[in-house]
Amino acid sequence: xxxxxxxxxxxxxxxxxxxxxxxxxxxxxxxxxxxxxxxxxxxxxxxxxxxxxxxxxxxxxxxxxxxxxxxxxxxxxxxxxxxxxxxxxxxxxxxxxxxxxxxxxxxxxxxxxxxxxxxxxxxxxxxxxxxxxxxxxxxxxxxxxxxxxxxxxxxxxxxxxxxxxxxxxxxxxxxxxxxxxxxxxxxxxxxxxxxxxxxxxxxxxxxxxxxxxxxxxxxxxxxxxxxxxxxxxxxxxxxxxxxxxxxxxxxxxxxxxxxxxxxxxxxxxxxxxxxxxxxxxxxxxxxxxxxxxxxxxxxxxxxxxxxxxxxxxxxxxxxxxxxxxxxxxxxxxxxxxxxxxxxxxxxxxxxxxxxxxxxxxxxxxxxxxxxxxxxxxxxxxxxxxxxxxxxxxxxxxxxxxxxxxx
Amino acid sequence: xxxxxxxxxxxxxxxxxxxxxxxxxxxxxxxxxxxxxxxxxxxxxxxxxxxxxxxxxxxxxxxxxxxxxxxxxxxxxxxxxxxxxxxxxxxxxxxxxxxxxxxxxxxxxxxxxxxxxxxxxxxxxxxxxxxxxxxxxxxxxxxxxxxxxxxxxxxxxxxxxxxxxxxxxxxxxxxxxxxxxxxxxxxxxxxxxxxxxxxxxxxxxxxxxxxxxxxxxxxxxxxxxxxx
Ligand SMILES: Nc1ncnc2c1ncn2[C@@H]1O[C@H](COP(=O)(O)OP(=O)(O)O)[C@@H](O)[C@H]1O
Ligand SMILES: [Mg+2]
Numbered sequence: 001x002x003x004x005x006x007x008x009x010x011x012x013x014x015x016x017x018x019x020x021x022x023x024x025x026x027x028x029x030x031x032x033x034x035x036x037x038x039x040x041x042x043x044x045x046x047x048x049x050x051x052x053x054x055x056x057x058x059x060x061x062x063x064x065x066x067x068x069x070x071x072x073x074x075x076x077x078x079x080x081x082x083x084x085x086x087x088x089x090x091x092x093x094x095x096x097x098x099x100x101x102x103x104x105x106x107x108x109x110x111x112x113x114x115x116x117x118x119x120x121x122x123x124x125x126x127x128x129x130x131x132x133x134x135x136x137x138x139x140x141x142x143x144x145x146x147x148x149x150x151x152x153x154x155x156x157x158x159x160x161x162x163x164x165x166x167x168x169x170x171x172x173x174x175x176x177x178x179x180x181x182x183x184x185x186x187x188x189x190x191x192x193x194x195x196x197x198x199x200x201x202x203x204x205x206x207x208x209x210x211x212x213x214x215x216x217x218x219x220x221x222x223x224x225x226x227x228x229x230x231x232x233x234x235x236x237x238x239x240x241x242x243x244x245x246x247x248x249x250x251x252x253x254x255x256x257x258x259x260x261x262x263x264x265x266x267x268x269x270x271x272x273x274x275x276x277x278x279x280x281x282x283x284x285x286x287x288x289x290x291x292x293x294x295x296x297x298x299x300x301x302x303x304x305x306x307x308x309x310x311x312x313x314x315x316x317x318x319x320x321x322x323x324x325x326x327x328x329x330x331x332x333x334x335x336x337x338x339x340x341x342x343x344x345x346x347x348x349x350x351x352x353x354x355x356x357x358x359x360x361x362x363x364x365x366x367x368x369x370x371x372x373x374x375x376x377x378x379x380x381x382x383x384x385x386x387x388x389x390x391x392x393x394x395x396x397x398x399x400x401x402x403x404x405x406x
Numbered sequence: 407x408x409x410x411x412x413x414x415x416x417x418x419x420x421x422x423x424x425x426x427x428x429x430x431x432x433x434x435x436x437x438x439x440x441x442x443x444x445x446x447x448x449x450x451x452x453x454x455x456x457x458x459x460x461x462x463x464x465x466x467x468x469x470x471x472x473x474x475x476x477x478x479x480x481x482x483x484x485x486x487x488x489x490x491x492x493x494x495x496x497x498x499x500x501x502x503x504x505x506x507x508x509x510x511x512x513x514x515x516x517x518x519x520x521x522x523x524x525x526x527x528x529x530x531x532x533x534x535x536x537x538x539x540x541x542x543x544x545x546x547x548x549x550x551x552x553x554x555x556x557x558x559x560x561x562x563x564x565x566x567x568x569x570x571x572x573x574x575x576x577x578x579x580x581x582x583x584x585x586x587x588x589x590x591x592x593x594x595x596x597x598x599x600x601x602x603x604x605x606x607x608x609x610x611x612x613x614x615x616x617x618x619x620x621x622x623x624x625x626x627x628x629x630x631x632x633x634x
Contacts, residue, residue, distance in 0.1 A: 004518050015506040316502045319463055320563070321491020321519040323484050399463045403502070 005329035009337055012330075016306075023302035024342035026295020027382065031346025031375040032353060033288040038371035039354035040361070041281040047363035048273050052266055058232040059132060060098075060242055062091075062249065063262045082253060082260075083224045085216075090252070091230060095244035097237040102128045103225040105215040109180035111208065113165045120161060121207045122178070124215020130193075132231045135204065140172045140191030147190075148211040151218060155187040159195040160205035180219050238265055289378075295342070296382035303335050303390035314394055315402030328395035335387025336380065343379035347372055409475075410570055410602050411437040411460065416469035418455050418625075429455040431625035432469070437604065439570075442597040444616030445606045452625040453606045457575045460604065461496055462489045474570055491519050495564030497574040501556040503548040503563075509535065510544040513563045520567065534562040538592060554585035561592055571602045578612055590615050 013020045064083050088101040105124035110117055129135070130142045138159065147154050155176060162171050171189045178185045187210065196204040216222055232241035242265050249261045307314070314327055351367060358365035418430040429452045437443055445453050458464040459471060462478060471478045473493060481489065490496075503512045513531040522530070535541055538558040540551075548556055557577055564572055574593065578586030594615055597603050607613050614633065621628040 004521075008518075011507070011511075312502070313504055316504065317515070317519075318487065319461070319490060319496050319502070320516045321487050321567075323487040323519070325484075326519060400458050403463070403498075 002329055002333075005326065005333045006337075008330050009333035012306075013334060013337055013341075019302065020338060020341075023298055024338050024345065026291065026298040027339050027342030027379050028295075028346040028349055030288055030292030030295045031343045031379050032349035033291055034285065034375040034378070035347060035350025035367065035371055036353035036357065037281065037284040037288055039350070039365065039367050040357050040363075041277055041284070042366045042368060043354070043358050043363040044361060045274060045277045046366060047361075048277075049270055052269055052273070058235045058238045058241075058266070060230040060232060060238065060245060060263060060265045062228045062230060062245060063226070063264070065258075065260050065262045081224055083226075083228070085223070085225065087252070088225075088228055091228065091245065091248060094248045095230070095241060097233050097241035097244055098230045099233050100128055100132060100231045102126065102132060102229045102231075103212060104129070104227045104229060105212055105220065105222070106226045107180060107215060107219055109178050109219070111161075111165065112177040112179060113174065116165055118161065118164050122155075122180075122215060122219070123207050123209050124212040124219075125209060126212050129209070129229070132229060133204075135196055136194050137191045138194040139170070140189070142191055142193075143209060143211050148213050151213045152211060153185060153187045153214055153218070154190045154211065156191040156193060156209040157189060158193050158203075158205040158207045158209075160203070161208055162192045178219075183219075185218065235266075238267055242267075288375075292375075292378055292382060296339075296386040299335050299338055299383065300386035300390060302338075303331060303387055304393070306334070307331060307390045307394045310394075311397065311402050311405040314397050315399050315405065318397070318399035319403060324395040327397075328391045331391035331394045332384065332387050335391070336383040339379045339383030339387075340376070343376045346379070347376065350375070408439045409436050410439045410441075410473070411435075412470070412472040413460075414470040416456070416459065416466045416471060418452070418459065418464070419467045428625055430459075430466070433622075433625070433627055434469075435620060435627065435630065437571075437602065439602055440597075440600055441618065442594075442603045442616045443605070444613035444619045445604065445622060446608060446610070446613050446619055447622035447628070448608065451622040453622055454575055456622070457573050457604070457606055460571070461494050461573050462486045487519070491516055492567055493570040495567070495569035495572040497557070497560050497564050497572065497577045499576040499579040501548070501553070501560050501580070503556055503559055505548050507547070508544065509540065509546050509548070509551070509559050512548070512559055513566060516563060516567050530566055531562070534566045535559070537565070538562045552585075553581050554588055557581065557585075557589050558592065561589070561596075565596070565601075571604060572596060573604050575606045576608070577605070578607065578609070586612065 085103055088103045091101045092098060102125060107122050107124070108119065109122050110119050125143070126148050127143050127145060130137070137156065140156070142156055143154065146152070157165070157171055165171065165176070166174065171192055174189045176187045176189060178187055193205070193209070216225070230241065230245060232238040242263055245263055246258070249263070250256060250258065253260050255261065317327060354367060355365055413436070414434050416430055416433045417428070420427040420429055433456065445456065447453050455464070459466050462473070465479065473489065478486070478489070504515070510528070510531055513534055514527045517527045517530060532541065532544065535544065538561055540555060540558055540562070543551060543555065548559070551559070577593070578589055581589065590612060593603060593605065605612070605616055613619050616633065618630070618632045620630050
C-alpha cells in the first residue's frame with residue numbers, strides 16, 4: 001500500500017511541477033542554510049585552530065599583570081620588577097613539564113629607511129624564539145647566540161615589514177635607523193621571516209626582531225622583560241605545564257590571588273575561539289531551523305490547497321475502493337516527497353553555498369555527514385508533521401460529499 | 407434467482423442547518439441477479455441518493471439494505487471500501503475520470519486498491535478498454551478524447567473488478583442522443599453477458615433499455631413496472 005501511495009504521489013507531484021518546486025523552496029533554503037552554516041562554522045573554526053596550532057600548540061605565555069591602583073594608576077612597586085632574566089631559568093628548573101623558557105623584551109620604535117618611516121614593534125629575543133614558534137627565516141639568518149652575546153645591532157624583519165620598508169629590493173645588508181625614546185640607533189638587516197599571518201597579540205609579519213640583549217641593555221636599559229614564552233614538553237603536557245607555572249609564580253611572587261601575573265595558553269585561546277564559534281553556530285542554526293519551520297508551514301499550506309482542489313479526485317478514488325488509509329498515505333507521501341526532494345536540492349544548494357563561501361573566506365570546505373543527516377532528517381520530519389493534518393483531512397472526507405464537490 | 411439487493415423501508419434525511427430534507431422516505435424493493443432495472447423520476451426525487459446508498463458511498467438514515475445477503479449497515483469504513491471495490495461498478499454522469507492520469511491509469515485505478523500485481527493490472531485494463539473499443543487510446547488523457555469515449559473509459563473502469571452490480575447514474579446525461587445510444591448499446595450488451603444493472607435516467611427512451619422501471623417521486627416509489 002505504501003509503494004502504491006508513493007507512485008500515486010509522485011505522479012501527482014510531477015503533474016504540478018512548478019507548484020511543487022515553489023512549495024519546496026522553504027525546505028530547500030532551510031536545509032541549504034543548515035548545511036552551509038555548519039560547514040562555514042567548522043571550516044572557519046578549523047582554519048583558526050590550525051593557525052593557532054601553527055604557532056606551536058604547546059606554548060604558554062606569562063605576562064606581568066599591571067596591578068591597578070585607585071583611579072587606574074599603575075601602583076608603585078609593580079611586579080614587573082620581578083620579571084628578570086634569571087626567572088626564566090628558574091621556570092625551566094622548577095617546572096618539569098616545561099622544556100624551554102624564552103624571555104621577550106618588546107618595545108615600540110620608529111624604523112627609518114631612506115625616506116620611509118614605519119612605527120612598529122621591536123621584539124627583543126633570542127634564537128629559540130623562531131624555533132618555538134614554528135617561525136622560519138625566508139632569506140638570511142635569524143638572531144644567533146653570538147649576536148645576542150655581543151649585543152650586535154642586527155635586525156630580522158617580518159615579511160610585511162620588509163615589503164613596507166624596501167618593497168621588492170633585497171633588505172639584507174641594508175642599514176635601518178631606529179628611533180626609540182628620543183635616541184637613534186643603527187641596525188643591520190640580517191634576515192627576513194617567512195609569512196606567518198595573524199596570531200595572538202598581533203600580526204607577526206609586521207614586526208622586527210632584535211637580540212634580547214640589545215633591547216634590554218641598549219634600548220631600554222632595563223633588567224626586566226615584558227613576557228616569557230614557555231614551551232611545554234608536548235601538547236599533552238601543556239595543561240600540566242600551565243599548572244606548574246602557576247604554582248611556581250604564586251610561590252615566587254608570594255601572590256596567592258594571582259594578581260601580579262597572567263598565564264595564557266593555546267588551549268585557553270582555542271577554548272575561547274571554539275566557544276565563540278559554537279555560540280555563532282547555535283544562533284545561525286536557530287535561524288536555519290526557523291526557516292525550515294516556515295518551509296514546513298508552506299508545505300502544509302500547499303497540501304491543504306491541494307486537498308481542497310482534489311476533493312473530487314478523493315471522492316472518485318473512494319468510490320473505486322480506496323480506503324481512508326490509502327488516501328492518507330497518498331497525501332502524506334506527497335508532502336514527504338516534497339520535503340525530501342526539497343531536502344536533496346537543499347543539500348546541493350548548501351554544498352554549493354559552502355563551497356563558494358569557503359573559497360571566499362579562504363578556509364577548508366568541510367561538509368559534516370552529520371549535518372547532512374540532521375538537515376535531511378529534519379526535512380522528512382517536517383514533511384510528516386506538516387503533511388499529517390492535510391492528509392487526515394483528505395482521508396476523513398465523506399465520499400458522497402467529495403463526489404458532489406464542484 | 408438469487409437476490410443481489412434487498413431494500414426495506416429505506417429513509418435518508420439530510421440536515422441543512424435547521425432545515426431537514428427528506429430525500430428518501432421509505433423505499434422498499436428487491437433486485438435479482440442479472441436484472442436490468444431503470445430508475446426514473448423528476449429531478450430531486452431522490453434517485454442519486456438511492457444510488458449512493460446502493461453503491462455503499464453513503465449510509466441510510468433508517469431502514470435495511472442487504473447487498474449479496476450482507477447487511478451493509480453493519481460494515482465499517484474499510485469493509486465498505488472493499489465492497490465498493492469488489493461488488494460495485496459505478497458509472498457517473500460527469501464521467502469522473504482523473505484528468506491528469508492516462509486512460510490506462512484511470513482504468514487500472516480500482517485494481518490499485520486491491521493489490522493486483524502491476525503486470526496483471528495492465529493486462530486486465532487493456533482487455534477492458536478493448537472491450538469498449540478503446541484499445542488504441544491507452545496513452546491518451548481524458549481531455550484528449552470525446553465525451554462518449556470518456557464514458558466508455560468509465561464503463562471499462564466499472565467492469566474491471568467484475569462487480570456484482572453496475573450502477574449508472576444518468577450515464578447519457580452529458581451526451582448527445584446519438585452517442586448516448588452507443589453507450590446504451592454497450593450497457594445492453596453487458597446485461598446480455600449476465601451483469602446486473604441499475605440505471606438512473608429521466609429519459610423514457612433510455613429507461614426502456616431496462617427490463618423493469620421503478621418510478622420515484624418525492625422520495626417514495628410511485629410505480630414499479632416490469633417491461634414485457
Ligand atoms: N448532501 C446533501 N445535502 C443536503 N441535501 C441533499 C444532499 N444531497 C441531496 N440532497 C437533497 O435531497 C434531494 C434528493 O436529491 P438527489 O438524490 O440528488 O435527487 P435526484 O438525483 O433524483 O435529482 C434533493 O432535494 C436534494 O436537494
Ligand atoms: Mg441525480
